Amino acid sequence: MNEGVYNILVVGIGGQGVMTATEILAEAAIALGHDAKKTEVAGMAQRGGVVSSHLRFGPKVLSPQITGGEADLLLAFESAEALRWCHYLKPGGLVLMNTAKLVPPVVNIGLYDYPADPVAEIRARGYEVHAFDAMAIAMALGDMRLGNTVMLGAIGDHLPFPAETLLEAIVRRFSTRKPQLVELNRKAFEMGRQADASAGHVAETAQSAA
């Protein structure tokens, strides 16, 4: 096992911006002087398939893949995907998840059921869950595509470096590619942070009530 290597698994479905979000996380880690490797099992992701993106960073990264049971954080862009991948976390690890449910054609045509309550199932497996509706936040800001910045905001306060470093990486990316979107992305990041904070509060309350 690599000494001091931090493992983040980012999951969702094709088209949600999972790979871009992971790349921005990698850029933030690199800006701090870390070595980093990012890898996907994306397959035919553009066709609505599952995307799982692995990010590992630290003094020196060898294998690009996170071994099951060794992820420090799971950032899930979709509810069922959070459930599908949660066993990759270290015991008791933290899941930051979008509560949106993206239902594939195989469920629509009645071949499979969508899990009834992914959040409850993940908690029942002993993981901590911060759940929030990233899609609603993005839509409220006027653009669904802001969803991945909202998700990055949500992970901001759980990284081994300050949230501001991640925000800077986002700003850097948009300053060069789409400067008119910098302010909107700042706002989306902040709202993601807040959504995570309140979700964390809800999770704590639920735990102390239990």
Place this chain on the structure above:
Amino acid sequence: MAAVMPAPAQSRLLLSGNEAVARAVWESGVRVAAAYPGTPSTEILEEISGYPDIYAEWSVNEKVSMEVAIGAAFAGSRSFCAMKHVGMNVASDALMTLTLTGVVGGMLIAVADDVGLSSSQNEQDSRFWGRFAHLPVFEPADSQEAYEMTRAAYELSERLQVPVILRMTTRICHVKALVTVGERGTHPASGFKKDAARWVMTPAGAGRRIPMMFERDGKLREESENSPWNRVESGKDRRVGFVTSGPAYMHVRESFPDAPVLKLGLSCPVPFEKVRAFAATVERLVVVEEVEGLVETELKAGGIDCHGKDILPRQGELAPNVLRPAVSALLGEAVPEKLAPASKVFPRPPTMCVACPHLGVYYTLSQIKNVVISGDIGCYTLGAGHPWNALDTTISMGASMGIALGLDKGRAEADKDKRVLAVIGDSTFLHMGMQGLLDIVYNKGNVTILLLDNRAVGMTGGQDNPGNGRDIYGNPAPRVDFAKLVESLGVKPERIHVVDPYQLPVLFKTLREEIKIPEVSVIITNQPCVLIDDYKKQPPLTVIDDKCTGCGNCVDVGCPAIHVMRREKAIKPSGKEVELQFVQIETAACTGCNLCVQPCAPDAIVPADPSRPIALIRH
């Protein structure tokens, strides 16, 4: 891709293996680069086309791309071609003679094996080609090595006048890691020098070149024995010494940090003496290689005792979760506890895009009975999935043609009324399908062909090809006229139809008529892939709830924008129980292609009110 200013030398960049190879190809002064798109290799040529002072092209297939690179190398230019593993099968005819002539300008062939089958019809080990064709094979373990080995390969290629293979895998091509880049060197073409004894491979000429190839084998063996790419990393836990290559090296280092490792970077030919010396320093040797036990077999043949595929799988990646338990078991230690089991969650198979023109074709095919449908490689392979289930075979690029003819000629007595159909895309047809169609025509086959022209290599991301009139740079290029092309191959003009796949009644009628006629017909569809700029979105559609009767006809189209919101059981007048499916359309995703409107019996699907905001479906 338009040329951009390359990052300056000494930059530390986060690059995928594909991007790293492209950068190194440019730095190596390569002048000609060619490829046919194929996952996971596609991005190499896309990236190269963004660099200045290098000619890049999408070739019509991998064999042509290799021949273009061969020609350039014969002219004394440094050249490059890239392909996925199955592409090498296509190109290998050229490869197996190229090894006799050798090259003048340095030539590198990048082959990307899809270890783990992320997007391929088989999983094969391209390292065999090095043995088969007597060529050196480099195996990078990450992006930095992909970059450095590419540069080293050109030096070796020119020194020994030998084409070199760079064997990549999905886990090299698509992993992003830090790479420190360098300067571009210039290598002007030395010019083509006539030499029939070398460049014209007649039987006599080839007979004279074969011993020279064997002589080169000896030099390559020496090269491998002395290569810094084949290095020993010492370790204090000598119970197992690992011989490994490619991404498996990283997994070995990750899993067994204290073990001695012999890392093979120039893995073909195998440096036997180096391995023998390494083996003497450890208690037992384990060869960790993806996919086949190739090095292992060679070592055993050379009298070096080792483990390999007796303890490791011959399929898929050799990641730490595979290696650790296998080696623990070998050492008789407690096998580490398995990962907590995964939760049961529905699968998400890849599916066709919202409004994809293929949806109309597969909806139509799913409604036609008593047919056998020979399929091909591309997005339309997805027609084998739900809800269409309308594709019966897939083997290789262009195979839909020959297999359809074989299904026709070899049919059983019981199948004499079955109609044989073939489905193929535009780029696949140009890649290797044309010859198959010519064979059907020539041999008077009874096959109805659907040529789905969506003006793009859709599955790999919408690359340009001779069917859409644009080259790799997006510049105008001559465009194939498919109707004229198939007519010139001998299909009768009255048997060729160009139809709009969004017009279901026309498509259905044309197909029904043509399958009844006992000769070859070609139905060409003419709407673009929804992922390319040629596609023009229309205003979205919506469902009038009060009008939806739950018949589910629209669900059979298979568009991912149609969502079943409620199911009800109902009894038909005949007494049969049916499940009604009440639907909504996600206006945020719908692009108004009108396909679902056509089978909707109660006319419940209408244009959405433009004054209302677009909506996401919330389940």
